[in-house]
Amino acid sequence: MLDLSSLHRMSRSIYAQSADQAGRLPAIFRRLPATAVVGFHTGAQLHGFGDARSSDVHVIVPAGEKVPHIRGVVTHEAVLPVRDPVLLAGVPCAPAVRCAVDLARSLRRMEAMPLLDLCLRVGACQPEELRVEVARHDRLRGVCQARDLVPRADPRAECRQESQLRLVLIDGGLPPPEPQIWVPDSYGIPLYRLDLGYRQHHVGVEYDGSSHLDRARLQHDRSRTNWLAANGWQMRHFTDRDLYRRPAHIVRTLIPLLHP
Template identity: 85%
Template sequence: MTERLYRYSELLSAGLSREQVRRLAERSRLHRMSRSIYAPSADQAGRLPAIFRRLPATAVVGFHTGAQLHGFGDARTTDVHVLVPAGENVPRIRGVVTHETVLPVRDPVLLAGVPCAPASRCAVDLARSLHRMAVLPLLDLCLRVGACQPEELWAEVDRHRRLRGVCQARDLVPRADPRAECRQESQLRLVLIDGGLPPPEPQLWVPDRNGIPLYRLDLGYRQHRVGVEYDGSSHLDRVRLRHDRSRMNWLAANGWHMRHFTDLDLYRRPAHIIKTLIPLLAP
């Protein structure tokens, strides 16, 4: 439950003097959560309600902050992002980013004590405004945590037609896949798609001779028996390295062509990834 918040004027009306308020704050008996808003503790859960005491009644949390509240905050920020109707008069508050919108927020939900745009609205707003490589990981995570269903994203994209960036959202929403397990896997999948290759299957299981799933690949093309892996820092662990070598030997012995890529390939030379895989996927 959100802790009681007090306006500075309410504290004065209750009989406290300005000096007493100052001393209580110095002794950590009161904590300034936002301008002229105080709470008995410094619990950060009270920050959003404190900020909303200073915003118009039409404001709702959205964009990055909304995604965080819904559990898919891949696009992290320390600022608080809020949506308000276009033309609304909003006070300037440090650390608060205001997005004026001509598209009404349907059915806001109460999260962390404040009204928040639905998960699909937060996801599509971000899909319209973020860099392409940041969007697919966010959409994948949105579906993975169950914040909303694919059909909700598609319906929200349709509501955003004619708005800036909707073409990017319309292209990437159908490509979202809840099977992706990390940001880099999603980005690697997008590099392959943007490079003209067929969409790979995320988290592809390779069975043994008895049909029992044995090894799971980050991405793969089952028909061509080609696996694509992103190797992050966790692969440098010695125990993990032994397992990887055993796994790669088994896959090679059973006709799989494995290709491994790192952050250098993903972020600095994506064309190298495509060039490496094209010969393996030729008809």
């Protein structure tokens, strides 16, 4: 007889070997129809680009499929079939490219851009795969946003704020900035790397997070900024307040440097 005291109760009639995802998913799928696959946020997490976090388990079923109500499970009915599901964590999962495009259609624009960048950065899929997949979603809700963001996805972004800062500049009507620019010294050896920038204008754009408050980091940043200024670079630094509360200020700050 199964000892329920050693299991974790997930919902009515659902008990898992452990409370983590590896233990939860097989238990949940025992109550789902055979057509169900993991997708959206949960699928992205399984594929290694879970920038859009969700405590719920997200599954995809064909439109009209009857699914029992399970606490903590979000069901997405899809008219577009899921092609070639893969087995991850013991359950069927939509391919990485399907998860990426579904999220690019459904997330807020500022949340979708970092996810697409990360998808490419970890190698979960390739740019051409994203372009092919987004074409399959024609006429579905949110596809216009996904079509706009997919060609802008860039694996060089190293954090979500860099992705979002790049998007603020693009949406503000500025040219797309180049991520991760290396600035060489007088011998041509790469010396400093900039988050974003416009090489032709010698304009650098940086996101300063909490790590920049460390004293040693602050000293390094000041030395770096002085060297860049002495070598013709105009640097502009922005924080979370700028990014999330006054993005228009970022654009207004850079316009005179790019269009003097």
